[in-house]
Amino acid sequence: MVNQPSSERLQPRQSAEVSALVVRATQHDGVRPLSEQTVLDVRRLPDEPTPPDATPGVHLVVEDHPGEIDARVLGYAHVERSDPPSAEIVVDPEHRRGGVGGALLQQVLEEYPGVRVWAHGDLVPARKMADAFGLRPVRDLWQMARPLSGEWSELPEVDLPEGFAVRPFQVGQDEQAWLAVNARSFAAHAEQGRMTLTDLTDRINEPWFDPHGFLLVEDHNGDGPPRLAGFHWTKVESSGQGPTSGEVYVVGVDPDYQGRGLGKAVTVLGLRHLRACGLDTATLYVDGDNEPALATYHRLGFERSMVDVMYAVDGA
Structure with a gap:
């Protein structure tokens, strides 16, 4: 050894x-x-x-x-x-x-x-x-899950504000706009907020990537071009027998649009997509101290199923 x-x-x-x-x-x-x-x-x-x-x-x-x-x-x-x-x-x-x-x-x-x-x-x-x-826990990352079929699987209706519309991500067109909103949405996040074009491209090239499951919500109000307000990127992994797991991969809302119900709306849009893919369960990851997100996910029927823990030397 x-x-x-x-x-x-x-x-x-x-x-x-x-x-x-x-x-x-x-x-x-x-x-x-x-x-x-x-x-x-x-x-x-x-x-x-x-x-x-x-x-x-x-x-x-x-x-x-x-x-x-x-x-x-x-x-x-x-x-x-x-x-x-x-x-x-x-x-x-x-x-x-x-x-x-x-x-x-x-x-x-x-x-x-x-x-x-x-x-x-x-x-x-x-x-x-x-x-x-001598390492001690300094961060908890929860995995949460909720059913998409059977009892307790009902999803609420989606209400987007007037002038807002949803469409799929377009490879070769939406990368920079998405990266900008992602960085703003996750400015305080240890990993997600610093995603680069290379990181995004790596994932676009993965077998699981599906632009139809990468949902963008745009604001069409005003005279200029539509503005990206929020998104829900889903992840569906498959085997030769069909889809095996569905994940709420990333949900983000531009800070300028927070407080208008877009977080819940884009989350439900993505869950409906996962259900349409034939999945029975949806999972997601969220920091254990993110109380607003935890409250939103609990209201949508998610419960903790697993936890990842980050350890560090005392005082680090």
């Missing part, structure tokens, strides 16, 4: 190994160990140019036989160089309780003082490791 030096890009073999490790860990734990952005970073190959608006994350790997063709990745950590830095760690289920996770966490803490570490699902082993290293 040997830690490899941290790097901005994984080698193709390592990228494939980490991707397979993530699948094994997800099947074992029932929760995905890495965020979507980290998975995109894992896939980025060494010969791909770094976009000018991107800040590459850092990869840390533990392998059984480093440098060899048949080397197997036993553990992986990713550090996002944000302010403060944030990290995620995953260990092969067959090699846990052998010091792999602790070695990765120790390296992350030493190289990135003040780092905050995500524990997706907040599983008992993660809580024990955090406690052993």
Whole structure:
């Protein structure tokens, strides 16, 4: 078992190994160990140019036989160089309780003082490791769910203000307008508010992307061109048997339009789209201390189903 030096890009073999490790860990734990952005970073190959608006994350790997063709990745950590830095760690289920996770966490803490570490699902082993290293919870990210079919699945009617209309996102036309409203809507958000054109393009190129599920609400009042007031970006992942999961991916309202009921309206529009896709359940993620959003989602029938916890050293 040997830690490899941290790097901005994984080698193709390592990228494939980490991707397979993530699948094994997800099947074992029932929760995905890495965020979507980290998975995109894992896939980025060494010969791909770094976009000018991107800040590459850092990869840390533990392998059984480093440098060899048949080397197997036993553990992986990713550090996002944000302010403060944030990290995620995953260990092969067959090699846990052998010091792999602790070695990765120790390296992350030493190289990135003040780092905050995500524990997706907040599983008992993660809580024990955090406690052993003196880490304490500093943020909760709730996953919430509500039914789209059967009892308790009724959705309210959608009432848009006069002069407002909804349409699907148009690739090649709406990127900059959406990025501007997204940044304004999530100015205080740790991740969503700093999404770049590269981040958006990466997601547009994902197999799950569907512009018809990326709903834009525009204000057509006034003499000028329509103005983007709010949006609901849904995410539907599928298998060969059809859609498997539906997510309220991002809901945003331009601050100039807040207080007019657009948040609820665009949320319901997206839920109706997910139901039309044949999904039985909708999920979403929201910060546990975002009381206005939690109240809105509770009123729409969402209940907490899982929680991700961010840990940090006391005082960090």
